[in-house]
Amino acid sequence: MVIESDDERSGASGTRNELSGQVGGNVVQAGVIQHLTFAAQEPPVAEIPRQLPPEPRDFVNRVRELDELDRLLDEGGDGSAPLVAVVNGLGGVGKSALSRRWAHRVRERFTDGQLYASLGDLRHGGGVAVSDVLGGFLRALGVREAGIPADPSERAALFRSRTADLRLLILLDDVEHAAQVTPVLPASGSGVVVVTSHSRLGELVVTGAVPVPLAPLDEEQGVRLLAGVLGEERVHAEPQAAGELARLCGGLPVALRVAAARLAQRRGRPIARLVTELTDERRRLERLAVGGKTIVEAVFETACRALPPGAGRLYRLLGAVPVADLSVQAVQVVAGTGERETEESLELLEANLLEETAQERYRFHDLVRLHAARLAEREEAPGEREAALGRMARWYRACAMAADRAVTRSRLRLAPAPEPVEPEVTFSSARQALDWLEGERGNMLAVLRLAERAGWDDVVWQTVEALWVLHHSRKHYADWIEAGRLGTLAAGRLGNRAAEARMRNQTARAFVELGELGPADEELRLARSLAVESGDRRLEAAVLESLGQVELARGAFDAAIGHFTEALAVNEALGRTRGAGLQSYHLGLTHTAAGRPREAFEAFERARGLIGAEDETSRAKIDIELGLVHRMLGRPEEIVGRVTEAARTMRARGVPLKEARAWEILAGLTADLGDERGSEEHLRRAIAVYLDLGKTAKADELGGRLPPPAPEDS
Incomplete structure (x- = not known):
């Protein structure tokens, strides 16, 4: 410090008080000082922060996720940065409980303390909340209030300085x-940060964070949680009802705890009664409430408010769609937007509101689906919902028609060629087309119900009509009959006799x-009358074929031959070679x-000559039956190669029932040839x-034909 006197610059008093240069410690500037005492203060000694909330009660399972966090801690990193784990999942799935449970298990390994912050409690505008956390x-690390900068970036820098040598556990x-x-990451490589989020926080994962996804509890785990709240005796008294309650709550701990709280308030109330109340999907969310507070629905509402507008709209529209899961193409159809815009809207996946079940397929958790459906009813105009459903129904129709043509190029079809749709779905093989139809089977039926x-x-x-190839090949009889009933009602309302006959x-x-x-006879009686009224002789031939099938099933062979012969004649008169070939097959x-x-x-x-080599499936079907005929004629050696090829064709084209029949017939043929091992x-x-x-x-029947196992050596 330098104090000078300069009469020319000091004014009337001739006194000057000036401070310059490097200064440390306390400085006092005054005119006249009679007495001055400096009292030096020691810096505060920081206590080790232990901010973890209490350990959760009634915690069940999550062994795999806890082990994963343990492994992360045990393996450590390269020491250059803290380890970061992102525990992510649907709201209410138990992310906070898991992270707190683990933090309490390992807290003694963090000798410099544990820090905790709930950003949900502080959330009032992005960076401000982070600044408050810092x-x-x-403060918890001993920095005095006056020493905490106001600027968020300066706070982050000071935090890094204070944590550079500390072994801390931080739970966000x-x-x-x-x-x-990012601003709250300590500078020490021996620290660990556990983050819980509805989102996957991909930016953190890209920079080295370890994702720990958390799925809902299964039924057994859900029942254990209920027992932890209600007591083992009460749950064991109604095991089936407890299991159904866990299922209705979708394995979400928040929903299970709300349901348990309702039951705990009324000890004499049977679990089965609450199950009955929750069975009504339309009111399930509002009944998962305690004290009038719809806690479960509030969890989903919070997650939805964080969605961008496009994703929020898609969330609601998908809620209006009555299907279990959707391909990314179907999501695009529901959205009514382009591929890029749809992908951007799928940010709701990052919010864990929509689950990716397989490669590019998505589904809602059951309770989330109910919430999305309620939002759709409240916030989407009826015209918007109907437009989305209409797009989906027309798209599935076009896809089914394309798959039908990929399986069988030429067959009786009454429907006009499918209209172009976006996104277009194409099939490179019959097997791929059948497998696609199989994968969409549940959705197809749901869409048919909706469209009806x-x-x-x-x-x-x-x-x-297009789904015939799926039903006939894969034999899902319940779907087949329900779809047929829906189609019959629709065609009848239109007054389309040909379609109803079909x-x-x-x-x-x-x-x-x-x-x-009996039911087959009734359907065919009406179908034949409608086919005649329609004037479409192709339909008459198709119904005659089915009448022949009925008589064949009854063992009335001459009557069956009569129907098949008549159908053959109609096809020949119409110049329908393939149709004539199929009737010859049925005659065989x-x-x-x-x-x-x-x-x-x-x-x-x-039949084989009429069908033509291009219809591989029909030719293979004929060759399989020819295998049996050759056995009857005592000529097995002439047909083994063709039946073997037919079995491979059926496998390649995804027709398992015919494939199995081919192997069965081959077993008999090779046995006749003395090849016991091949048989x-x-x-x-x-x-x-x-x-x-x-x-x-x-x-089991075929298993009885296998030789007994060889006895083991004693």
């Missing part, structure tokens, strides 16, 4: 964005295969069943396919 952490709860975490209620009758019957005929074929010949089946192998052989060979191999293949199809009785 301020609180600095309810984070929305990666930008809320909406009165989109053309969409309904045309979609059902629907009734397709439905009848399911009844025939199930052996329910009838002669085989009647024990007339020579007539069957002639019918099958004629056993074919039989095992047939059994494996039947088991995959759930046909255990047939598999």
Whole structure:
């Protein structure tokens, strides 16, 4: 310090008081000082912060996730930066409980303390909340209020300085964005930061954070949580009701705790009664409430408010769609936007409101779906909802029609060619088309129900007609019959006799295969009358074929041959070569069943020539049956190669029932040729396919033909 006197510059008093240069400690500037005492203060000694909230009660399972966090801690990093774990999942799934449980398990390993902040409690505008968190952490680390900078970036820098050599555990709860975490990362490589968030926080993961996704509890775990609140005795008294309650709550701990709280308030109330109340989907969310507060719904509302407008709209529209899961293309259809815009709107996936179940397929958690549906009703105009549903119904119709044509190029179709749709779905093979239909089977039926209620009758019957290839190949009889009923009602309302005949005929074929010949007769009686009224002789031939199938199932072989022969004549008169070939095939089946192998052989060979080499599936089907005929004629060696190729064709094209029949017939052919080892191999293949199809009785029957296992050496 330098004090000078300069009369010319000091004014009238001739005194000057000036401070310059480097200064440390206390400085006092005054005119006259009579007495001065300096009292030096020691800096405050910081206590080790222990800010963790209490450990959660009734915590169940989560062994895998706890082990994953343990492994992260045990393996450590390279020491250059703190370890960061992002515990993410749907609101109410138990992210906070898991992170607190783990933090309490390992807290003694962090000798310099544990810091905690809930950004949900502080949330009032992005960076301000982060600045508040930093301020609180600095105070906990012993920084005096006057020493905490006001500027957020300066606070972050000071925090890094104070934590450079500390072994800290930091728990940040309810984070929305990666930008809320980065400023709060300590400088020490021995620190660990656990973040909980509805979002996946991809920006943090890209920079090295470890994601720890948290799924809902399964039924057993949910029941254990209920028992922890209600007591083992009460839950064990109603095990089925407790399991159903866990399922209705979707495994969400927040929902389970609310349900348990309701039951705990009324000890004499049966669990089954609450289950009955929650079964009504329309009121489930509002009934998951305590003290009039809809806690579960509030969790979802909070997550939705954080969505950008496009994602919020998509969330609501998807809630209006009555399907279990959707491909990314179907999501785009519902949104009615381009591919890029749809992908941007799928940011709601990052909010864990929509789950990615498989490659580019998405589904809602059951309770989230109910919430999205309620929002759609409240906030989306009826016209918007109807437009989204209409786009989806028309898109599924076009896709089903494209798949139908990929499986069978030429067959009877009444519906006009499908209209172009976006995004277009194409199929490179029949197998791919059938597998796509199989994967969308549940959605197709849901869309048909929706379209029928909406009165989109053309969409309904045309979609059902296209689904014939799926139903006939994969044998989902319940779907087959329900779809046929919906198609029949739709065609009847339109007054379209040809379409109604088509629907009734397709439905009848399911009844025939199930052996329910009475319902089949009734459907075909009406179908034949409608086909005649329509004047479409192609339909008459199709109904005649089905009538022949009924008589064949009854064992009335001559009557069956009469129907198939008449259908053959109609097809020949119309110049429908493939149709004539199919009737020859059915004649071959009838002669085989009647024990007339020579007539069957002639019918099958004629069918094979009429069908043409381009229809691989139909030719393979014929060759399989020719295998049985050759056995009957005592000529197995002539057909083994063709039946083997037919089995491979059916496998490649995804027609398992026919594949299994081919292996079964091959087992008999090779046995006739003295190849016991080959016969056993074919039989095992047939059994494996039947088991995959759930046909255990047939598999057991064939298993009885296998040789007994060789005795073990003693």
